[in-house]
Amino acid sequence: MDKLNQLTSSCVPLPIEDVDTDQIIPARFLKATTRLGFGENLFRDWRYEKDGSPKKDFVLNNPTYTGSILVAGKNFGCGSSREHAAWAIKDYGFRVVVSSFFADIFKGNAMNNGILPITVTQEFLNDIFLAIESDPHCQLSVSLQEQMLEITSTGKRTSFQIDPYKKMCLLNGYDDIDYLLSVQDKIEAFESTRA
Amino acid sequence: MAKTLFDKVWDAHTVAEVEGGMSVVYIDQHLIHEVTSPQAFDGLRARSIPVFRPERTLATADHNVPTKDQHLPIKEELSRFQVQKLKDNCDEFGVTLYGLGHPKQGIVHVIGPELGITKPGMTIVCGDSHTSTHGAFGSIAFGIGTSQVEQVLATQCLILQKPKQMRITIEGELSPGVLSKDIVLFIISKLTAAGGTGFFIEYAGSAIRSLSMEARMTICNMSIEMGARGGLIAPDQTTFDYVEGREQAPQGDDWTKSLEHWKTLYTDEGASFDEEHRWDASEIEPMVTYGTNPGMGMGVTESIPEGGGSASFEKALSYMGLSEGRTLENHPVQYVFIGSCTNSRIEDLRLVADFVKGKKIASNISAMVVPGSQQVSKQAQEEGLDKILSAAGFDFREAGCSACLGMNEDKIPAGAYCVSTSNRNFEGRQGPGARTILASPLMAAATAIEGKIVDVRKYM
Numbered sequence: 123m124d125k126l127n128q129l130t131s132s133c134v135p136l137p138i139e140d141v142d143t144d145q146i147i148p149a150r151f152l153k154a155t156t157r158l159g160f161g162e163n164l165f166r167d168w169r170y171e172k173d174g175s176p177k178k179d180f181v182l183n184n185p186t187y188t189g190s191i192l193v194a195g196k197n198f199g200c201g202s203s204r205e206h207a208a209w210a211i212k213d214y215g216f217r218v219v220v221s222s223f224f225a226d227i228f229k230g231n232a233m234n235n236g237i238l239p240i241t242v243t244q245e246f247l248n249d250i251f252l253a254i255e256s257d258p259h260c261q262l263s264v265s266l267q268e269q270m271l272e273i274t275s276t277g278k279r280t281s282f283q284i285d286p287y288k289k290m291c292l293l294n295g296y297d298d299i300d301y302l303l304s305v306q307d308k309i310e311a312f313e314s315t316r317a
Numbered sequence: 318m319a320k321t322l323f324d325k326v327w328d329a330h331t332v333a334e335v336e337g338g339m340s341v342v343y344i345d346q347h348l349i350h351e352v353t354s355p356q357a358f359d360g361l362r363a364r365s366i367p368v369f370r371p372e373r374t375l376a377t378a379d380h381n382v383p384t385k386d387q388h389l390p391i392k393e394e395l396s397r398f399q400v401q402k403l404k405d406n407c408d409e410f411g412v413t414l415y416g417l418g419h420p421k422q423g424i425v426h427v428i429g430p431e432l433g434i435t436k437p438g439m440t441i442v443c444g445d446s447h448t449s450t451h452g453a454f455g456s457i458a459f460g461i462g463t464s465q466v467e468q469v470l471a472t473q474c475l476i477l478q479k480p481k482q483m484r485i486t487i488e489g490e491l492s493p494g495v496l497s498k499d500i501v502l503f504i505i506s507k508l509t510a511a512g513g514t515g516f517f518i519e520y521a522g523s524a525i526r527s528l529s530m531e532a533r534m535t536i537c538n539m540s541i542e543m544g545a546r547g548g549l550i551a552p553d554q555t556t557f558d559y560v561e562g563r564e565q566a567p568q569g570d571d572w573t574k575s576l577e578h579w580k581t582l583y584t585d586e587g588a589s590f591d592e593e594h595r596w597d598a599s600e601i602e603p604m605v606t607y608g609t610n611p612g613m614g615m616g617v618t619e620s621i622p623e624g625g626g627s628a629s630f631e632k633a634l635s636y637m638g639l640s641e642g643r644t645l646e647n648h649p650v651q652y653v654f655i656g657s658c659t660n661s662r663i664e665d666l667r668l669v670a671d672f673v674k675g676k677k678i679a680s681n682i683s684a685m686v687v688p689g690s691q692q693v694s695k696q697a698q699e700e701g702l703d704k705i706l707s708a709a710g711f712d713f714r715e716a717g718c719s720a721c722l723g724m725n726e727d728k729i730p731a732g733a734y735c736v737s738t739s740n741r742n743f744e745g746r747q748g749p750g751a752r753t754i755l756a757s758p759l760m761a762a763a764t765a766i767e768g769k770i771v772d773v774r775k776y777m
Contacts, residue, residue, distance in 0.1 A: 139629040140510055140610050144743040149724040153381070153395035155355035155402050167745050172731075195629065197511040200544060200610070201743060202722075203446040204353065205462035226480075226514055226546050227446060231462035285478060286337030297464070299360070302472040305333060305341060306369075309474055312332040312343055 124236035125295040129218055130263040130274065132189035134181055135254045141194055142201035143228065147210040149202075160206055161213030182214075186258045191218045193250050193262075198239075199228025208235045218264055220271070222247045233288050234298065238264065240271055240282045249278055266292060319585035322551050323482055323517050326457045326582065330440045335476055342477045345439040347374040347469045348425045349412070351381055351403040352724070353444030357467035358406040370473045371411040375434060378403055378417045379424045383726050384687050384714035387417055396725065410470075423690020423716045426450040426658040430534065431692055433563025437552035437579040442469060447658045447740065449540040452549035453533035454556055455582045457517070459547040480546055481515050481591040484584070486522035489598040493777035496668075497532035498660060498738065498757035500524070501539040502604035502614045508594070510612035513545030516592065519584060520550050524598035530559040531664035538659045539740050542611035551583040603773050605645050606742045606755040608633040613742070614755065617772045620644050636744050637752050638732075645754065645770045652735035653684040653765040654747070655711075655758055657721035660738035661689030663696050665758045669711075670702040672762040672776070678710035679768025685712045685727070687719040711765070723748045736764040 151163040169180050176183040192211065198221040199207060208231040211219065217237060222244045224232075232239045242250075253260045253273045261274040266289060272279040290296065302309075320328070332341040349357075354376070361368065368374060381396035391397035400417060407414040415421040421428060426447055429435040435451045441458040442448060444466045451458035465475055485504060505512075518540050525533070533550050540548030557576060560566045567575045602616035613633060615621065623641050624630030634640060655661070655669055666688060678684050686706050688694035694716050697703050703713045720727040721739040723746060729735040731750025738761050739746075742753035754770070763773040 137628070138632065139627075140612075142610065142741075142743045144722075144741070144746050148745055148749070149380075149722045152352050152724060153399050155399060156359070157356050167749055172749065197514070197544070200510055200514075201446065201541075201741060203444060203448075203460035203462055205356075205444075205464060208462070223511060223514070225511070225544055227460055227462060227541075231464065234462060234464035285339060287335050287339050287476070290337075298476045299364075299464070299468045299471055301335070301476060302341065302468055302474050303366075305474075306472060308333050308341070309343070309369075309472055 123291070123295045123297050126217060126236055126238055126292050127266050128264065129190065130261055131191050132259050132261050133191035133193050133254065134187045134189060135251055136181055136192060136194040137251050139195035140197045140200055143199060143204050143207040144201055146199065146207040147204065152204060152206050157209050159213065160210035161215065164210040164214045190216055191220060191262050192216045193220045193247070193254070196221060196223040196244065198224050200225040203227045205231045205235070208232045208237055212237055220247070220250065220262070233292060236292065236295070238266060238292060240264065242271065242280055242282060246278070246280045249273060249276070319588040321482055321584045321588045321590065322455060322519055322549060322582055323457065324588070326438050326440065327479060329438070332474055339476050339478050341474050342440060343474055344442050344469050345373065346434060346441045348429055348441065348443035348448070349374060349376045349466060350425050350445065351378045351399045353463050354466055355399065355402050355406065356463050357470055358410065360467040361410070361470055366471055368410045368412060368470045373473060374412045374470065376403060376407050376412050376414040377422055377425050377428055380718045380722065380724050382417050382717040384717045384719045387715045393726070420691050423692065424658045424661065424718055426538065427661060427689030427693065430454070430530070431563070431690060433560055433566035436560055436566070436575070437556060438582050442475065446541045447538050449547040450534050450538040450658055452537040452540065452547050453530060454560070455549055455552035455579070457547060457549065460541065480517045483513065483516040483518045483545070483592040483594070484590045485518055485520050486593070486595040487520070487524040487598050488522045488595070489524055491524060491598045491601065492774065494759060494774040495601055495603055496757040496759055497528050497535045499601055499604045501536045502606065502611065502755060503601045505539065505543045505611050506604070506614035508543045510542060510610040511544045513540065513543035516545045518545045518548040520548055525550060526553060529664060530555060531662040534662070535659055539611065542740060552579050603757060603760050605760065605770060607637060607639055607645060609636055609742055609744050611740065611742060611755060617646060617760070617770065618644065646772060648770045649681065649734070650736050650754070650764050650769060651681060651683065651733040652729050653682055653761050654720045654735055654737040654739065655685065655761050656687030656689070656719045657739035658689065658718070659740045660758050661687060661693065663693050665738065666693065666697050666702050667700070669758050669762045670705040672759060673709040673711070673766060674705050676709055676766050678765040681768045682765050684710065684765040685714055685720065687714040688716050690716045720747050722746060723751070736761045736770065
């Protein structure tokens with residue numbers, strides 16, 4: 123897994139609530155058997171017309187907004203457990219998603235793919251959207267080590283929570299599977315107590 | 318100390334604590350399907366490791382499969398490839414597969430219970446968010462991502478944060494025409510699509526205890542639609558009667574021993590929950606959804622609420638072609654879908670067949686009934702339900718996920734309204750542009766007959 127610690131980037135605003143994983147990557151694109159190439163179809167039906175031409179009013183088609191941080195409305199990633207949603211976001215080039223609330227499974231999937239989901243208050247989220255409105259190129263600065271997020275143009279900062287174990291994994295690029303394989307003897311001992 | 322049902326099952330499966338508060342949790346049963354597993358098997362290959370406990374994983378093909386002419390090769394190339402890939406992976410890693418054409422094939426959350434694989438007190442996971450279905454047996458069951466599928470294949474364990482716990486109590490008697498689907502749509506409409514996030518939910522109360530196992534599964538199935546990772550119901554005589562005698566249920570002395578254990582699986586008096594909700598069953602009427610998440614639901618006689626100018630709310634109504642302040646009664650519909658892991662079990666098919674017997678679907682309706690598994694299909698045919706449904710004008714299909722998720726051939730056209738017994742009304746869920754109205758199998762059957770949304774209670 124890719125490591126993540128410091129990141130400063132402009133961002134892409136998506137002020138829509140309850141963005142579900144069927145919007146992030148529709149089911150008809152889940153037929154690939156590798157983790158690659160899903161970015162092409164990220165937000166497919168919001169991003170493209172039926173004939174494949176880009177929908178002008180969708181933010182990913184607006185060249186003003188770029189960067190590796192996605193800022194989205196509350197309850198981002200609800201719905202299905204498809205990890206393809208996290209793969210699509212990563213493949214498109216996002217490393218951080220900021221929202222006031224994340225759905226559980228998406229949050230876990232994101233962290234298992236080196237994407238940092240940052241939960242902020244609704245108020246701070248509104249501050250970010252306002253900052254982007256007044257300057258579309260405004261940057262966010264993330265420090266995972268410090269657990270700190272800053273809107274660079276206004277200097278507004280907020281700390282964020284992350285489980286210490288998941289933080290260690292992201293900082294070092296470790297997967298859960300590495301840890302689980304290292305405790306296999308404990309797993310076998312557990313099995314023998316239940317037999 | 319007083320424990321909840323969830324605590325008891327969780328504690329019995331905790332292998333070790335991870336520094337920082339997470340736990341290594343042992344998984345009794347892993348279910349896999351063709352969509353979320355190929356990358357996990359690739360991960361094992363990259364590490365040159367085997368499946369740690371192949372006997373604890375069961376595979377089936379459900380999401381991609383056509384529901385017509387299943388004896389023929391799958392027409393769509395990518396679907397065919399994905400289903401073939403599952404077979405190749407299962408062969409290589411020694412995992413049992415009930416694939417397309419197998420008499421035990423079906424939707425993963427339908428076959429687990431019907432084969433007696435799902436039992437009380439287990440931990441069950443699958444790369445599918447509706448794994449919460451299996452909680453109806455008093456198990457901890459939840460959906461996982463593909464990285465976690467790989468972890469379970471490799472180690473039979475997951476690293477988890479213990480969730481918060483919520484209890485939802487429904488007391489009293491349901492009105493005629495109101496089903497368990499209405500209970501869960503009602504709960505989600507009250508708590509919103511995010512209201513259960515971070516929680517596991519225990520469903521309790523006399524209205525829940527009076528339900529059959531099929532009806533309980535419908536409720537647990539949709540726990541994820543309020544954001545909860547899972548939901549569970551304490552096992553009781555109804556549960557034991559359902560499990561007893563099934564193919565993989567314990568036999569003889571094992572059965573006696575298991576039963577003794579299962580009878581200890583309930584929430585102790587005085588155990589505490591992080592959040593509690595309570596409603597009376599008599600408050601619940603047949604439900605319909607009007608928006609693009611399952612929290613946007615209401616009683617069939619109610620009106621779409623004022624959204625307060627929220628952009629997301631307006632976006633949802635505009636997608637649905639509906640407006641604030643109106644009811645959905647008499648709203649014309651073009652499609653009816655009865656199926657999915659929420660409502661495709663034999664009891665659902667019996668209810669629908671009983672309702673439509675001797676009636677005909679309206680001329681503006683295209684209606685489909687898709688059994689959840691080959692076994693459900695077989696049983697329906699033995700009971701003559703297929704003939705009743707066909708005579709009424711329903712298309713009786715072969716088993717699969719079908720029009721629940723727009724991944725196989727069964728899709729709803731753009732702009733069309735579909736009353737669906739499935740679990741998600743997201744934009745494009747049943748096909749690009751499709752407009753989904755979630756409802757119970759009875760409401761769906763009544764819609765099919767009348768060609769528009771009606772309050773099914775008028776037939777009761």
